[in-house]
Amino acid sequence: MKISKPFLIMQLRPEDDTSDSEFRAILKYGGLEDNDACRLRIENTGIPELELDDYSAVIVGGSPFDISTPPDKKSAIQNKIEADFEMLLGKVVSRDFPFLGACSGNGLLGSFLNTSISTRYAEAVGCTRISLTTEGKTDALLTGFPDQIAVLLGHKEACDSTPAGATLLMTGENCPVQMFRVGENVYATQFHPEGDCEGFTVRIHAYKHHGYFRPEQAEQLIEAVGQETTPYAQKILRRFVARYAR
Numbered sequence: 001m002k003i004s005k006p007f008l009i010m011q012l013r014p015e016d017d018t019s020d021s022e023f024r025a026i027l028k029y030g031g032l033e034d035n036d037a038c039r040l041r042i043e044n045t046g047i048p049e050l051e052l053d054d055y056s057a058v059i060v061g062g063s064p065f066d067i068s069t070p071p072d073k074k075s076a077i078q079n080k081i082e083a084d085f086e087m088l089l090g091k092v093v094s095r096d097f098p099f100l101g102a103c104s105g106n107g108l109l110g111s112f113l114n115t116s117i118s119t120r121y122a123e124a125v126g127c128t129r130i131s132l133t134t135e136g137k138t139d140a141l142l143t144g145f146p147d148q149i150a151v152l153l154g155h156k157e158a159c160d161s162t163p164a165g166a167t168l169l170m171t172g173e174n175c176p177v178q179m180f181r182v183g184e185n186v187y188a189t190q191f192h193p194e195g196d197c198e199g200f201t202v203r204i205h206a207y208k209h210h211g212y213f214r215p216e217q218a219e220q221l222i223e224a225v226g227q228e229t230t231p232y233a234q235k236i237l238r239r240f241v242a243r244y245a246r
Contacts, residue, residue, distance in 0.1 A: 001031055003245045006038040008055040012063030012081065012104055014043045021202045022061045025194040029234040030059075030241040044077065047084035052091060057098035057244040060105030062192060064210050067107045067117045068157045086112060096183035098244040100237070103155055106188035113163035113182065121175040125154030125204060125212050125221050127228035130178045130191070136169035139181065141239045149232035151178070152195030152225060154203075154212050159190070185244070193237040200225045 009026055013019040023039055026032070038055065040047070043063070052058070065078050074082075089112040092099045101109045107117050129148045136142050149170075159177040162168040170179035170189075179189045192199075201222050208218045 001242065001245055003032075003036045003056060005054065005056040005246060006036055007032060007241065007244075008038050008040065008050070008058045010040045010042055010047070010058065010060045012043045012061065012065060013041075014064070015206050018203055018206045019043075021199045022194065025196060025199045026059060026061065026237065029194050029196075029237045031238050032241060042081060042084070046077065046080040047088055050088070052095065052097050056246050057100065057240070058088075058092065059240075060099070060101040060108065061194070062103035062105070064207060065104060066157055067104075067111050068119060082108070082111070093182055093186055096185050098185045098240075099187065100193075100240050101188040102192050102194065103153070103190060106159070106190050107157060109182070109186070109188045110159040110163055110177070110180075113166065115163040116160040117157050118160055119157050120160055121158040121177070122156045123153055123158075123172075123175050125200070126224055127152050127230065128172060128174070130170050130172040132170055133168050135167050136179070139167075139169050140243060141187065141236050142169060145232055145235075150228060150230045151189075151191035151193075151233045152200055152228065152230050153191040154200075155190060156211060187240065189236070191233060193233045193240075195230060195233065197226045197228070 011019050085108045111117050127150055129150055131148050132145055158175050162177050162180055166180045166182045168180050172178045181187050204218050204221050208215045
């Protein structure tokens, strides 16, 4: 695949091992080489000045930050990152610039679009099956998919409803907003399209004291995700890259 402009991969994970693992997975399942991507770890300094025209698209990964935490309980860097994303997403949405936000990226986009983010639809770490909506079946990233696909996820908060003006593409029994699109090119997923057994094993070890699950469940969860594959979720990432490579 020939890529003339890099994909901007923005990460918010404070730990080197989880961040590195996520980055490698995005490259692997997106079909990207190292020189096809510009990596920004913004968990310490926030988002620098950016020119969107320098990139083919923006991909935002997950993080241990909770958007639903009251502002006075958040760290200074989390409040800065969220303010920075308000400015960035204003440009992304107004231009309909190619964007894919996963998990935290989903919450940041939903919050920007004035959707309530709460713990109401939290889901345990693991593999679950979600369903395509009627609109999802005709979306460019999902066309030809089966009615249900397996995904890896684990989150303490989620969008309470589909953002106004957005198109719901995938839904689940335990969390109704699993994937949505704004305009034609701005996407968000509550699940991790880059997720695999190796990456989730790293995250389970890193976040076993962060409230996603009881620490004594870690080995059981690692064993469970090792028995699952999520090829269609990963295909979303590959199709996103293929569609916007230019």
